[in-house]
Amino acid sequence: EIVMTQSPATLSVSPGDTGTLSCRASQTVNANLAWYQQKPGQPPRLLIYGSSTRATDIPARFSGGGSGTEFTLTISSLQSEDFAVYYCQQYENWPRTFGQGTKVEVK
Amino acid sequence: QVQLVESGGGVVQPGRSLRLSCVASGFSLRSFGMHWVRQSPGKGLEWVALISYDAGNDQYTDSVRGRFTISRDNSKNTIYLQMNSLRADDTAIYYCARGAREFEYWGQGTLVTVSS
Numbered sequence: 001e002i003v004m005t006q007s008p009a010t011l012s013v014s015p016g017d018t019g020t021l022s023c024r025a026s027q028t029v030n031a032n033l034a035w036y037q038q039k040p041g042q043p044p045r046l047l048i049y050g051s052s053t054r055a056t057d058i059p060a061r062f063s064g065g066g067s068g069t070e071f072t073l074t075i076s077s078l079q080s081e082d083f084a085v086y087y088c089q090q091y092e093n094w095p096r097t098f099g100q101g102t103k104v105e106v107k
Numbered sequence: 108q109v110q111l112v113e114s115g116g117g118v119v120q121p122g123r124s125l126r127l128s129c130v131a132s133g134f135s136l137r138s139f140g141m142h143w144v145r146q147s148p149g150k151g152l153e154w155v156a157l158i159s160y161d162a163g164n165d166q167y168t169d170s171v172r173g174r175f176t177i178s179r180d181n182s183k184n185t186i187y188l189q190m191n192s193l194r195a196d197d198t199a200i201y202y203c204a205r206g207a208r209e210f211e212y213w214g215q216g217t218l219v220t221v222s223s
Contacts, residue, residue: 034209043213
Protein backbone atom coordinates (compact mmCIF):
# COMPACT_ATOMS: atom_id res chain seq x y z
CA GLU A 1 0.00 0.00 0.00
CA ILE A 2 1.25 3.46 -0.90
CA VAL A 3 1.26 5.72 2.15
CA MET A 4 0.52 9.39 1.49
CA THR A 5 1.85 11.89 4.02
CA GLN A 6 0.69 15.49 4.04
CA SER A 7 2.35 18.46 5.73
CA PRO A 8 1.73 20.54 7.63
CA ALA A 9 -1.27 19.21 9.53
CA THR A 10 -2.52 22.78 9.94
CA LEU A 11 -1.57 25.80 7.86
CA SER A 12 -2.42 29.23 9.27
CA VAL A 13 -2.66 31.84 6.53
CA SER A 14 -3.99 35.36 6.28
CA PRO A 15 -6.57 36.13 3.58
CA GLY A 16 -4.81 37.35 0.47
CA ASP A 17 -1.63 35.45 1.22
CA THR A 18 -0.32 32.35 -0.54
CA GLY A 19 -0.44 28.92 1.05
CA THR A 20 1.62 25.90 0.01
CA LEU A 21 0.61 22.37 1.00
CA SER A 22 2.83 19.32 0.60
CA CYS A 23 2.12 15.67 -0.10
CA ARG A 24 4.68 12.87 -0.13
CA ALA A 25 4.17 9.33 -1.40
CA SER A 26 6.00 6.33 0.07
CA GLN A 27 6.80 5.18 -3.48
CA THR A 28 6.45 6.72 -6.87
CA VAL A 29 2.96 7.50 -8.11
CA ASN A 30 4.27 9.20 -11.26
CA ALA A 31 1.74 12.00 -11.92
CA ASN A 32 -1.25 9.98 -10.73
CA LEU A 33 -2.16 12.34 -7.96
CA ALA A 34 -5.28 14.35 -7.16
CA TRP A 35 -6.13 17.06 -4.64
CA TYR A 36 -9.51 17.56 -2.99
CA GLN A 37 -11.04 20.31 -0.87
CA GLN A 38 -13.54 19.49 1.86
CA LYS A 39 -15.61 21.92 3.89
CA PRO A 40 -17.58 20.94 7.03
CA GLY A 41 -20.70 18.94 6.27
CA GLN A 42 -19.85 18.62 2.57
CA PRO A 43 -18.33 15.88 0.43
CA PRO A 44 -14.85 16.39 -0.99
CA ARG A 45 -14.52 18.39 -4.19
CA LEU A 46 -11.96 17.55 -6.85
CA LEU A 47 -9.51 20.42 -7.40
CA ILE A 48 -6.53 18.96 -9.28
CA TYR A 49 -5.83 15.70 -11.11
CA GLY A 50 -2.81 14.43 -12.99
CA SER A 51 -0.75 16.35 -10.40
CA SER A 52 -1.29 19.72 -12.11
CA THR A 53 -4.52 19.83 -14.15
CA ARG A 54 -7.32 21.90 -12.64
CA ALA A 55 -10.73 20.26 -12.59
CA THR A 56 -13.76 21.92 -14.16
CA ASP A 57 -14.63 25.33 -12.71
CA ILE A 58 -11.66 25.41 -10.33
CA PRO A 59 -10.17 28.92 -10.08
CA ALA A 60 -6.69 29.58 -11.43
CA ARG A 61 -5.44 30.51 -7.95
CA PHE A 62 -5.23 26.77 -7.27
CA SER A 63 -2.16 25.16 -8.80
CA GLY A 64 -0.59 21.75 -8.39
CA GLY A 65 2.87 20.44 -9.14
CA GLY A 66 5.32 17.64 -8.66
CA SER A 67 5.77 14.07 -9.82
CA GLY A 68 7.15 10.84 -8.48
CA THR A 69 6.92 11.13 -4.71
CA GLU A 70 6.79 14.87 -3.95
CA PHE A 71 3.80 17.08 -4.70
CA THR A 72 2.54 20.53 -3.82
CA LEU A 73 -0.75 22.38 -3.90
CA THR A 74 -0.42 26.16 -3.96
CA ILE A 75 -3.32 28.48 -3.23
CA SER A 76 -2.57 32.03 -4.28
CA SER A 77 -4.33 35.05 -2.82
CA LEU A 78 -6.40 32.97 -0.39
CA GLN A 79 -10.08 33.82 -0.33
CA SER A 80 -12.45 33.29 2.60
CA GLU A 81 -14.04 30.31 0.84
CA ASP A 82 -10.65 28.55 0.59
CA PHE A 83 -10.37 27.86 4.31
CA ALA A 84 -11.04 24.14 4.44
CA VAL A 85 -9.32 20.75 4.68
CA TYR A 86 -7.30 19.54 1.69
CA TYR A 87 -6.48 15.93 0.85
CA CYS A 88 -4.12 14.41 -1.66
CA GLN A 89 -4.87 10.99 -3.20
CA GLN A 90 -2.89 8.62 -5.38
CA TYR A 91 -4.36 6.51 -8.15
CA GLU A 92 -1.19 4.78 -9.27
CA ASN A 93 -1.88 1.57 -7.38
CA TRP A 94 -4.57 -0.35 -5.51
CA PRO A 95 -5.72 0.39 -2.92
CA ARG A 96 -6.28 4.03 -3.67
CA THR A 97 -4.97 5.99 -0.69
CA PHE A 98 -5.42 9.47 0.71
CA GLY A 99 -3.21 11.66 2.82
CA GLN A 100 -4.44 12.50 6.31
CA GLY A 101 -5.34 16.06 5.29
CA THR A 102 -4.11 19.60 5.82
CA LYS A 103 -6.42 22.09 7.47
CA VAL A 104 -6.04 25.62 6.11
CA GLU A 105 -7.19 28.07 8.76
CA VAL A 106 -7.33 31.81 9.18
CA LYS A 107 -4.25 33.27 10.80
CA GLN B 108 -25.97 17.99 -14.13
CA VAL B 109 -24.22 15.03 -12.53
CA GLN B 110 -25.87 13.90 -9.32
CA LEU B 111 -25.14 10.99 -7.01
CA VAL B 112 -27.57 10.24 -4.19
CA GLU B 113 -26.71 7.66 -1.55
CA SER B 114 -29.21 5.94 0.72
CA GLY B 115 -29.49 2.96 3.02
CA GLY B 116 -27.45 4.13 5.97
CA GLY B 117 -28.57 3.80 9.56
CA VAL B 118 -27.79 2.27 12.92
CA VAL B 119 -26.97 -1.42 12.89
CA GLN B 120 -25.67 -3.86 15.47
CA PRO B 121 -22.20 -5.41 15.14
CA GLY B 122 -22.24 -8.54 13.02
CA ARG B 123 -25.34 -7.50 11.07
CA SER B 124 -25.69 -6.47 7.42
CA LEU B 125 -26.66 -3.35 5.53
CA ARG B 126 -26.97 -2.49 1.84
CA LEU B 127 -26.20 0.97 0.57
CA SER B 128 -27.44 2.34 -2.75
CA CYS B 129 -26.22 5.18 -4.93
CA VAL B 130 -28.50 6.47 -7.68
CA ALA B 131 -26.83 8.37 -10.50
CA SER B 132 -28.40 10.98 -12.75
CA GLY B 133 -27.20 13.43 -15.37
CA PHE B 134 -24.93 10.91 -17.07
CA SER B 135 -24.91 7.33 -18.32
CA LEU B 136 -23.73 5.16 -15.44
CA ARG B 137 -22.72 2.36 -17.82
CA SER B 138 -19.79 4.44 -19.08
CA PHE B 139 -18.04 5.00 -15.75
CA GLY B 140 -16.22 3.19 -13.01
CA MET B 141 -17.71 3.90 -9.59
CA HIS B 142 -16.31 3.86 -6.08
CA TRP B 143 -17.33 3.87 -2.45
CA VAL B 144 -15.23 6.04 -0.13
CA ARG B 145 -15.84 6.40 3.59
CA GLN B 146 -15.01 8.91 6.29
CA SER B 147 -15.16 8.10 9.97
CA PRO B 148 -16.52 10.89 12.17
CA GLY B 149 -13.94 13.66 12.41
CA LYS B 150 -11.39 11.61 10.46
CA GLY B 151 -9.87 11.44 7.01
CA LEU B 152 -10.96 9.70 3.82
CA GLU B 153 -10.62 5.98 3.13
CA TRP B 154 -11.25 4.40 -0.26
CA VAL B 155 -13.40 1.27 0.11
CA ALA B 156 -14.21 -0.31 -3.24
CA LEU B 157 -14.34 0.10 -7.02
CA ILE B 158 -16.53 -1.45 -9.67
CA SER B 159 -15.53 -1.01 -13.30
CA TYR B 160 -17.95 0.41 -15.85
CA ASP B 161 -18.92 -3.08 -17.06
CA ALA B 162 -18.71 -4.82 -13.67
CA GLY B 163 -15.85 -6.88 -15.06
CA ASN B 164 -13.44 -5.74 -12.36
CA ASP B 165 -13.78 -4.89 -8.72
CA GLN B 166 -11.27 -3.91 -6.07
CA TYR B 167 -11.49 -3.62 -2.28
CA THR B 168 -9.45 -2.25 0.54
CA ASP B 169 -8.06 -5.01 2.74
CA SER B 170 -10.20 -4.23 5.78
CA VAL B 171 -13.48 -4.92 3.92
CA ARG B 172 -12.46 -7.63 1.45
CA GLY B 173 -14.60 -10.72 2.02
CA ARG B 174 -17.22 -8.75 3.99
CA PHE B 175 -18.32 -6.05 1.52
CA THR B 176 -19.48 -6.52 -2.08
CA ILE B 177 -19.85 -3.75 -4.63
CA SER B 178 -22.27 -4.24 -7.51
CA ARG B 179 -24.14 -2.23 -10.10
CA ASP B 180 -27.37 -2.26 -12.07
CA ASN B 181 -26.82 0.00 -15.06
CA SER B 182 -30.47 -0.33 -16.07
CA LYS B 183 -31.41 1.33 -12.79
CA ASN B 184 -28.48 3.78 -12.81
CA THR B 185 -27.57 2.43 -9.39
CA ILE B 186 -24.56 1.00 -7.61
CA TYR B 187 -24.69 -0.89 -4.35
CA LEU B 188 -22.51 -1.77 -1.42
CA GLN B 189 -23.53 -4.90 0.45
CA MET B 190 -21.92 -4.78 3.87
CA ASN B 191 -21.88 -7.95 5.96
CA SER B 192 -20.36 -8.76 9.34
CA LEU B 193 -20.29 -5.09 10.24
CA ARG B 194 -17.88 -3.90 12.92
CA ALA B 195 -17.69 -0.78 15.04
CA ASP B 196 -14.80 0.52 12.95
CA ASP B 197 -17.03 0.49 9.85
CA THR B 198 -18.89 3.45 11.35
CA ALA B 199 -18.55 6.26 8.83
CA ILE B 200 -20.18 8.41 6.21
CA TYR B 201 -20.16 6.41 2.99
CA TYR B 202 -19.82 8.37 -0.24
CA CYS B 203 -20.19 7.08 -3.76
CA ALA B 204 -17.93 8.72 -6.30
CA ARG B 205 -17.54 8.62 -10.06
CA GLY B 206 -14.24 8.16 -11.81
CA ALA B 207 -11.88 5.53 -13.11
CA ARG B 208 -8.85 7.31 -11.66
CA GLU B 209 -9.50 10.53 -9.76
CA PHE B 210 -12.90 10.97 -8.10
CA GLU B 211 -14.62 13.58 -10.25
CA TYR B 212 -18.02 13.70 -8.59
CA TRP B 213 -19.21 12.75 -5.13
CA GLY B 214 -22.58 12.22 -3.51
CA GLN B 215 -23.56 13.82 -0.21
CA GLY B 216 -23.01 10.55 1.65
CA THR B 217 -25.02 8.29 3.93
CA LEU B 218 -24.11 7.67 7.57
CA VAL B 219 -23.61 4.13 8.84
CA THR B 220 -23.35 3.66 12.59
CA VAL B 221 -22.41 0.24 13.92
CA SER B 222 -23.30 0.04 17.59
CA SER B 223 -24.95 -2.30 20.03
